[in-house]
Amino acid sequence: MIPDFLPAQETGLLVATGAGWVLQQGAQVVGGWPWQGLQAVQLLTGSPLWVQFAVLLVLKDLLEWCVHRLLHRVPWLWQFHKLHHSIAELDWIGNMRFHWMEIVVYKSLTYLPLVVLGIDGQVVLWLAIFSTLIGHLNHSNLKIGWGPLGYLINSPRMHVWHHDVVLHGKSGQNFAIIFSLWDWLFGSAYLPEDEQQPARLGFSEIESFPRGLLGRLLYPFWK
Numbered sequence: 344m345i346p347d348f349l350p351a352q353e354t355g356l357l358v359a360t361g362a363g364w365v366l367q368q369g370a371q372v373v374g375g376w377p378w379q380g381l382q383a384v385q386l387l388t389g390s391p392l393w394v395q396f397a398v399l400l401v402l403k404d405l406l407e408w409c410v411h412r413l414l415h416r417v418p419w420l421w422q423f424h425k426l427h428h429s430i431a432e433l434d435w436i437g438n439m440r441f442h443w444m445e446i447v448v449y450k451s452l453t454y455l456p457l458v459v460l461g462i463d464g465q466v467v468l469w470l471a472i473f474s475t476l477i478g479h480l481n482h483s484n485l486k487i488g489w490g491p492l493g494y495l496i497n498s499p500r501m502h503v504w505h506h507d508v509v510l511h512g513k514s515g516q517n518f519a520i521i522f523s524l525w526d527w528l529f530g531s532a533y534l535p536e537d538e539q540q541p542a543r544l545g546f547s548e549i550e551s552f553p554r555g556l557l558g559r560l561l562y563p564f565w566k
Contacts, residue, residue, distance in 0.1 A: 385461030395466045399457075400521070403470065406453050408518050408525040413448075415514040420448065422563035428546050429559070433503055435479040442560065477521050486539050493534070497523045500540075504533050507541035508549075 387395050414424040423442040430437045457467065481502040488500040497519040505517035516533035519526050526532035546552075553559045 386459060388461035392463060392466055395462050396470060398460065399462050399466060399470055403453055404521045405525060407449065407520045410449055410452050411518040411520065425546060425552060426559050428506060429549060429552055430506060431544055433482050433484045433506065433544070435483045438478040438482040442563065444563065474521065493523060494527055495522060495524050497521055501534050503540045506544040508543045508545045508547060509541065
């Protein structure tokens with residue numbers, strides 16, 4: 344049994360402080376790696392900001408689709424991702440429910456393109472805001488689809504099926520963050536026409552998943 348002996352508020356503060364320290368130390372280590380010399384490439388430096396935004400949007404979204412799929416396919420990564428899938432009913436704040444380890448995984452695998460491309464800081468900021476808003480929208484409890492555009496852009500109606508307790512593919516379905524195109528191209532899309540949403544959200548062993556914050560954060564390591 345996983346211990347869960349701290350109130351949520353104190354635990355949240357402890358985890359936030361600890362995670363921040365770990366990420367800071369990790370950034371210093373990574374900063375000394377040999378591939379940091381790739382900063383000299385700077386492929387998009389000097390390009391119009393809208394070009395940088397478009398390139399980064401597509402490339403970063405494809406990389407995050409790949410990472411998201413790995414979170415479902417690799418058993419030890421799935422233990423961390425379970426926290427996000429413990430949502431019983433979608434709402435926009437559910438977009439922010441994830442294990443801090445996911446930050447390490449996502450940022451580690453999406454940082455290299457930023458280094459090579461030489462993306463302007465303004466572009467990174469605006470894309471971060473845009474991606475967050477899209478994530479909030481897709482996790483909202485809205486039955487919204489985009490018609491034919493749904494083959495290109497993710498929607499709340501499509502993303503809710505990603506949280507279905509039933510797996511409609513080998514390791515799940517609808518891994519898209521912004522562009523659903525990746526799911527349609529690589530055969531992981533699932534969007535039934537005769538049903539609006541799943542009967543139940545979550546994952547098969549959710550009954551044994553800890554209810555307290557500390558227990559949920561320790562679960563992947565304890566498991």
